[in-house]
Amino acid sequence: MKWARSRSRDRGPVPGTVLFPGSRVHDVNRDDEFDFDHRPVTEQSFENALAAARDGDRLTVDDAVELLTTGSGTPDIDERRKELVLEAADRRRAEVVGDEVTFVANLNNNVTTACNTGCLFCNFKDTAANFESESSVDHPGFTKTPAESRAAVRDALERGIYEVTSVSGLHPAFALDAEHHEMLADYDDPASEVNYKPPERYDTDPGTYLEQMRAMSVDGAHLHSMTPEEAHHAIRGTDWSYEDAYRRLRDAGLASVPGTAAEILVDEVRDVICPGKMDTGAWLDAMEAAAAAGLPMTATIMYGHVENEAHRALHLKRVRDLQDRTGNITEFVPLSFVHETTPLYERGVVDGGASTAEDELMIAVSRLFLDNVDHIQSSWVKYGDTQGLKMLSCGADDFMGTILSEEITKRAGGSYGEFRSFDDYVEMIRAVGRVPVERSTDYEQRRVVTGETPHGPTLGPRADGTPLLRPGERRPAGDAASADD
Secondary structure, three states, rough: OOOOOOOOOOOOOOOOOOOOOOOOOOOOOOHHHHHHOOOOOOOHHHHHHHHHHHHHHOOOHHHHHHHHHHOOOOOOHHHHHHHHHHHHHHHHHHHHHHEEEEEEEEEOOOOOEEOOOOOOOOOOOOHHHHHEEOOOOOOOOEEEOHHHHHHHHHHHHHOOOOOEEEEOOOOOOOOOOOHHHHHHHOOOHHHHHHHHOOOHEEEEOOHHHHHHHHHHOOHHEEEEOOHHHHHHHHOOOOOOHHHHHHHHHHHOOEEEEOOOOOOOOHHHHHHHHOOOOHHHHHHHHHHHHHOOOOOOEEEEEEEEOOOHHHHHHHHHHHHHHHHHHOOOEEEEEEEEEEOOOOOOHOOOOOOOOOHHHHHHHHHHHHHOOOOOOOEEEEOOHHHHHHHHHHHHOOOEEEEEEEEOOOOOHHHHOOOOOOOHHHHHHHHHHHOOOOEEEEEOOOOOOOOOOOOOOOOOOOOOOOOOOOOOOOOOOOOOOOOOOOOOO
């Protein structure tokens, strides 16, 4: 039996951080602290796992653990072995998708930050009670009406975007439709039983989920929204199925589903970081329902907090199995945990996020393990420009989107830019010897970007190649870390 390595992280806590009893700054063994059943210990060897990856064999969970740890019998990541894993992943990327690097012209329109779920990795939400008309608490949060969402989308469409991404807090006044409002209000104590309060209690009525879908899918926009957790909120207190909800949302304009709220698809980790969220089985059920409703979907992992490499490997296995069943996942998105202003960090549960080496191995092993998902995304919001580009040689082939507005990462402490121009993309992708390609959300439409600047989108309903950003609108990127989902 091999020794279970403990993970160390590059970034320590801010001065004055109070750690839970038993916690240590750096070299924290979270497996011991949380008494996890799953540990990064295998009977496999790194050499055999690497050989299987190079040969294109379908990897096992033990193979993935060996590759993620560069050998579970060693206490730290071995740099030489790490490079061998990255090289294998880069070769696989070239075999599967070639040298094209894709990106999309999109807008983030998050409807509300009001949420009571209490996830310890998140600092996007604001306590929902603070949004009530009678509250005197100042807060930085927001809620948009359907009319405001429609206006934001129409403005972005004029710039040339075509994808609208919307991931929002679980506002207690949100319901699927008017009938759902009536069903929730009929509970004896709806606030505690089904997390419901009527819209009249709040300064701003978010409308219903169906109203927001109709508003954001206006004028040909592709609406990428309604995570499994949001779908769960949209059927709470009813006997409706996830498929019922997703079919109605699709009819209201929903075009594809973001597979966020996945975090780590192992319940012993979810019980620590997001005990108020749906469990692994419910997340998978919702995703299968989205596929049954004919909606393409993405999948994510949010790593670098309390989990270990065995949890990451199990997560990859569950995503791969889901893709075997549905064939509906268009891309996989590793999300490196940004810790700076999250409860996990402020309460001393973690002392930092994933190291750069862990980030690179997460991308690489995702490429090698997910043999049925063609596209692996590198998030410049999470890694920044320089490291984001490096990930394109670690197995990634997609470089995210323009993101004309981004709140989740920024509020968690990340400080990379909010905007990304087409010229930025073309310059950076060409600089690493790759081919810039504008794509649609579902990857069905693609355009190789050729010629000299200026560059702009052409795939949107109003896109004519005009640059998305006017002079002076590109904000300088910071040099710190980025967020969660």
